[in-house]
Amino acid sequence: MPHDHDDHHHDNELDPMAARVRALETILTEKGLIDPQAIDVIVDTYETKVGPRNGAKVVAKAWSDPEYADWLKRDATAAIESLSYTGRQGEHMQAVFNTPDTHNLVVCTLCSCYPWSVLGLPPVWYKSPPYRSKAVIDPRGVLVEFDLFLPDTTRIRVWDSTAELRYLVVPMRPEGSEGLSEEQLARLVTRDSMIGTGLALAPEAA
Amino acid sequence: MSLRELITHSRGLPASGDGPVFAEPWQAEAFAMAVALHDRGLFTWEEWAATLSGKLKHPGALDDASDYYSCWLEALESLIASKNVADSHDIDQLAAAWQRAAHATPHGQPIRLENDPDRS
Numbered sequence A: 001m002p003h004d005h006d007d008h009h010h011d012n013e014l015d016p017m018a019a020r021v022r023a024l025e026t027i028l029t030e031k032g033l034i035d036p037q038a039i040d041v042i043v044d045t046y047e048t049k050v051g052p053r054n055g056a057k058v059v060a061k062a063w064s065d066p067e068y069a070d071w072l073k074r075d076a077t078a079a080i081e082s083l084s085y086t087g088r089q090g091e092h093m094q095a096v097f098n099t100p101d102t103h104n105l106v107v108c109t110l111c112s113c114y115p116w117s118v119l120g121l122p123p124v125w126y127k128s129p130p131y132r133s134k135a136v137i138d139p140r141g142v143l144v145e146f147d148l149f150l151p152d153t154t155r156i157r158v159w160d161s162t163a164e165l166r167y168l169v170v171p172m173r174p175e176g177s178e179g180l181s182e183e184q185l186a187r188l189v190t191r192d193s194m195i196g197t198g199l200a201l202a203p204e205a206a
Numbered sequence B: 001m002s003l004r005e006l007i008t009h010s011r012g013l014p015a016s017g018d019g020p021v022f023a024e025p026w027q028a029e030a031f032a033m034a035v036a037l038h039d040r041g042l043f044t045w046e047e048w049a050a051t052l053s054g055k056l057k058h059p060g061a062l063d064d065a066s067d068y069y070s071c072w073l074e075a076l077e078s079l080i081a082s083k084n085v086a087d088s089h090d091i092d093q094l095a096a097a098w099q100r101a102a103h104a105t106p107h108g109q110p111i112r113l114e115n116d117p118d119r120s
Helices: A016-030 A036-049 A052-064 A066-074 A076-081 A129-137 A139-145 A182-186 A191-195 B003-011 B025-039 B045-056 B068-082 B088-104
Strands: A092-097 A102-107 A155-160 A165-170
Touching: A016 A036, A016 B025, A016 B068, A016 B088, A036 B025, A052 A066, A052 A165, A052 A182, A052 A191, A066 A076, A066 A092, A076 A092, A092 A102, A092 A155, A102 A129, A102 A139, A102 A165, A129 A139, A129 A155, A129 B003, A139 A155, A139 B003, A165 A191, B025 B045, B025 B068, B045 B068, B068 B088
Parallel strands: A092 A165, A102 A155
Antiparallel strands: none
């Protein structure tokens, strides 16, 4: 990633944070603890290669293939790894399935643990203190902020992620999606629907 | 910024729906360094999450999470210090050297630590 500072017209300036990061990189490289090229690869991976499209493929496969859905329910870590989406932090995955009776919502009250391998890095709101604190206390109120209004009869279950265990919500398959291919189904699966702050799109909206 | 404003903002981002992952290059580098050091076994991810959580809980944490990667960097520095790799004094000194080097580098040229005029 380039270090552009085009807003300064005369001398180059490094802002304090950028300078501290450079200092850390220098020290860690000199001590042989990191390799600058490996750092670039990690950045590129998370900026361009890993994202919610991975999770959408997992969900679409679960919708289309009952055996896969069953495997995902029993051992999400292995079922997800079978699609080559592997967590780097050795975390376990659990898939939680939405039903008409139960809607699942994922948060990390501790920091921002998130299923990177299937969703990429979290959106800003996921990391924000209001979401992290309110999701547990008032999940229904949080969903209203997302314009998601669930029937009173639907129970909301909140899953608090940890460093060891991350959750993937499997949204309900939308009505009218019968006969769609896995690829078409995957397009209905939004990032928010896999966190539980949204639903899968209706086929006509995708 | 309220939660709703944050959500609206994230929806207004490019059509990929994912939005830019990092606001500034240093955030990406700080992120990647933590991942790389964990890969190398300098700390466990549990240690990382506990340290980051401690930094995120600071009084005055911003509701819009714009201080998230500052906390991330603090957590990284703190773990690096506790593993006796480098303390904050080392980092302060070298960060100042990088800033002097940047200042001494003509615009348009890559900044190199060797450009620090005070370099001994």
